[in-house]
Amino acid sequence: MFPRRCRNLVFGFELIGAGVLHGKRILWTFLEIKGERMEMRNKFRKSTTLRCDSQSKCLISVVIGSLMVCILLLSLLSPTSRKNEMGQGIQIRTSHHLHLRELQEVEEENIQIPPPHKRPRRAPKRRPKRMTPLIDEFLDEDSQLRRKFFPDHKTFIDPMITGNDSMFYYPGRVWLDTEGNPIQAHGGGVIFDERSETYYWYGEYKDGPTYHAHEKGAARVDIIGIGCYSSKDLWSWKNEGIVLAAEETDETHDLHKSNVLERPKVIYNSRTGKYVMWMHIDNVNYTKASVGVAISDYPNGPFHYLQSKRPHGFDSRDMTIFKDDNGTAYLIYSSQGNSELHVGPLSEDYLDVTNVARRVLIGQHREAPALFKHKGTYYMITSGCTGWAPNEALAHAAESIMGPWETIGNPCIGENKMFRLATFLSQSTFVIPLPSSYPNLFIFMADRWNPADLRDSRYVWLPLMVGGLVDQPLDYNFRFPLWSRVSIYWHRKWRLPQGWNSLK
Template identity: 60%
Template sequence: MRSRHPKALGFRCYPASHRSLTLVLWSLVALVVFVNFHLLIIHKEEETMSTHEIRRSIMRELEVVEKEKFRLAPPRSRRNPRAVRRKGEKKPPTIVDEFLDQSSAVHDMFFPELNTAVDPVNGGNDSMYFYYPGRIWLDTDGKPIQAHGGGVLYDKRSNTYFWYGENKDGKTYKVNSKGADRVSCTFRCYQHPFVVWDKPYLAVEALNSIVSPNVNDLCQTHKVDIIGVICYSSKDLWAWKNEGLVLHGEEKNVTHDLHKSNVLERPKLIYNDRTGKYVMWMHIDDANYTKASVGVAVSDSPTGPFTYLYSKRPHDCESRDMTIFKDDDGKAYLIYSSEDNSELHIGPLTDDYLDVTDVMRRLLIAQHREAPALFKHEGTYYMVTSGCTSWAPNTALAHAATSVMGPWETLGNPCVGGNEVFRSTTFFSQSTFVLPVPGLPGSFIFMADRWNPSDLRDSRYVWLPLTIGGVPDEAADYSFMFPLWSRVSIYWHKRWRLPEEWRDS
């Protein structure tokens, strides 16, 4: 009995000991897991803070506010002194008037000569990767880039950027004294083949004086505006190779949308992951801007050739300045100026990106905005637009929305730096596209055109850093939740470049 009692006692205590040991072991395991989890969280937070600090340090240089100072001599009157004494002096021209006047000193300031061109091949190491807004920009063949009113597509399959735009490499003329400036090539009037001019309006004037007053009507269709859509490729967003015309103007068929007498503007490209097609949308119009339509073309390759499909008025509405936007979920949208440019319309595209759906919303009603450039950051949609002042530069406005279909809030002028005149004229340019910078969240390249209406092929490109962050300091519309939006800032720089770190992202 004595000998069994301890055994019985030992038998009864063993399960308790085992349970205690197991509990201790599992407690230690839980502690180790908890400690590691806690350390992982701390590491992630430090990593996030470190990434944020690195980004801020990278972008700090681009966000420096550069001031611009220039003194302009008062323009001399071009009027006869006797007329001035009799009728008095006219109101002096504005800085924008002088900017548009090819003979003024101001014009030369904003359109520097060829010897200051950005040259990726022969420019030297001192200018490597630097952008010079407003200077002539040469491609890798040493010729000025012709990609006006365009946009950039990043192709993941080839890890290449493709820049598409209007080729305006021809002389400039007016359709009529009150008409828009147009581009032409060498002109031959087929009704009167003995006359060949490189300035169509002079040919028409001459023929009117020697033939009949109706010659202008006969020769109108032989004026040229559509040369085509051109494409450039790049790995670094600075040195661009000319890939040639990817969509050609039509030479002979006068009924074709792309006949050289018509208008093709603001071509934009997106890639359809479902169909494997590259889809181009563009503004299509006639010589008098009464067609007001969009055109669609498609290709299997980013360098074309693109097959033109058709044109239409989306949602049975006028469409002039336009762009397209592809969201993170693959859905795409068309945004266009309508109702005599008094408002913007937006609507989703079909799944193949070849047409619009029946859904449409009206944006910025009665605000008269055009040249939309739409982009997205951290779930919020942003857009930069221009006023409607023909070729004359005007004040840009930034807008924001939590849904791409709206409602949209107007945040105010995004331009920072330069001087008051620079900011009120969007640095003497007009928006065309906003390109996200890879590896630098919240950082973008603002792409704009500095139009030269007297010589459209010499229009320049203004690329500047755009960032999202901070509270807007002004607003044009207080319809809802204005203080919650982050500020859109476009910083003026005479010379700047992207940080080297972005290429490693």
Template identity: 50%
Template sequence: MSMHKKNLLFYSLFACLFVFYISACTRTHHSGIVPGAVWYDTEGNPINAHGGGIMYHDGVYYWYGEYKGDSTYLLDWVKTWECWRADAGGISCYSSKDLVNWSFEGIVLPTVPQDTQSDLHPSQVIERPKVIFNDKTKKFVMWMHIESPDYEKAHAGVAISDSPTGLFTYLGSFKPNGGDSRDQTIFKDDDGRAYQIYASEWNNTLYIGLLNDEYTQHTGVYTRNFINQSREAPAVFKHRGRYYLISSGCTGWDPNIAECAVADSMLGEWRVIGNPCIGEGADSTYNAQSTFVFPIAGRDGQFVAMFDRWNKTNLIDSRYVWLPLIFEKDKPVIEWNKEWTLN
């Protein structure tokens, strides 16, 4: 073999090894959860799934969230609050089996840039998506907060899919039970019934409404809760037959003290039991706001509390604060951990 061919073979081999090395570096593997850090998916890209929720299905966790545009701007013509906005990018989905390493499944509910009248136009607001599976219809059902840029539309939007990774078909938006619907979540109970929990009456009152068998509309059965207490960002979970609801006060993008309430049934009377957060940073919910709480599969009494640390002037860089939630007697407790694992 000539020297020229040997050099060519050497450089070709070197190039292949370099590409393999870069690929290995790009495919990021994580061993723990670091609240407030920049989180990367398995391809090495920052995770973009804000105001999100988790669905556990067939051994896989699916994380749905707001896919935010990379430019943040202030709507200075909105005078009611500090209205920082990023163009809507649709709803993203990530999957994981260990809650640490997340694979990007794509935009499962895309925006509709060509239709300026659509709820899903990038200029509109698509927030706080949550997905549950309907055992009867075999559909995956997504509920979300649909808004106008000035936050005066206050609709709930619904979409369905045959697969957890979409694409989801948008069914439209409406005002549930004839009233406003802003920050929201949905909860599926052990008996198969599902509920939407949402801030209404200009955020003054939190509604809990029973959904129909298809999970796509309300039945008209609902309760008004925490009347004139201005609660938002609801997160609902169940432990040993009792229902718990964590919420935030209404202070715009700025953090405040979380509050937890408990009830014997979803449509029953809710009793406030105080701030579930303890330790340093508890008075500001660790500089974050609640979005979802979910049980760790196979571990009784162990949950993950999901919060968003909003960066109002650069919304795409808002961080995820996930912390373990455990029970001390009958009270849920969340404590700051700068890094933690499921072990």
């Protein structure tokens, strides 16, 4: 049976066709009265009945025709629905009447880009032409908009202060831990530990000076280690310390402070009872392009570093790991010079890759993958490859985590157009699923990198929801199903629904 919406669309389409045929009959009657071109009547008149050799063939024709009409009308209505939604402002819609408290609609904020600075006549241009004015200002340390991108430390988020601002996320503000220090967990991810009923947030600890190792090198901070924070409510975070520390003396070690340690992700292996951390390991020139593995008996460490390698024999840079419902874990990483992503299952102990891998999003130059699963469908958010500069996020969907993956458009909603095309001046790192009582709601984790002072990079956490039509027409090729839309909503201030935490 077709969905009711499709049946109604088909019925309406048939009514339109019947009206057209009725109009044709009137026209032919008029021509008959006039006596003009009587011989044309039978030549061009089309039958209004279906002619079938058998009842089964007729039924098949009707089914195929109805499917074609549904696909055509859905593809036409998809962009129209999006325009209507954007014109009316942001509306959170779910089948369970879920309303996030204090969500502010900031659809088109008036951002005035200051005029370009005057430069000496022979001075080279500061940025490539491809940069938008907003991103150009974002990368300019002297920009008049600097305070908007990186709000003053006086506006920090302090979980120890109770009152009207309790439990509210302010994307882009300095976020303090329970001891009053800025959280240092960049490029990280979050796990929920069922044994301790606690959330753990792991990320790069960048509390050091930013510098360039050489003239053409990217901004960097020496490796300090991986920071870990624990929480019961995803808002107030206790500093658990550095759970994987840098190597200070051995220059040949992967974790020597002069190297690169990025994007740590942790999962728990119920068979071995170990917490396994995967991370991007590189040298200062980003030519090592490997993954590293560490293990621990406890979620708050310490983690013991094991080794690094190039997975499946390929270069690996931005990466993540994903644990499926059946316990199988996967490594997803940018490869082939960041031109494509590779996906492959891990071994049963999660300490190595298997010999199975699949190339996906070939030639699309995507990085910073963040995966999640919703109602049996796999979704992934990625960014473009522009270094520390923000760019447009894209959402992708697949029936199997091994692919094929189909791009379904930019998930960002709200703020002005330039902010949406720059992922709200941030880059994806992880997606946190909430308890089953809120099946459509997730938290999108992103980093707003500050290349002038990486320790002052900010966190952009926003509500992510799944549902509705995708935000751009798909190239329909009869591969069902049609993917649901992924929406990341911008809000200056928001919080999760009261009582969302099933642990309380």
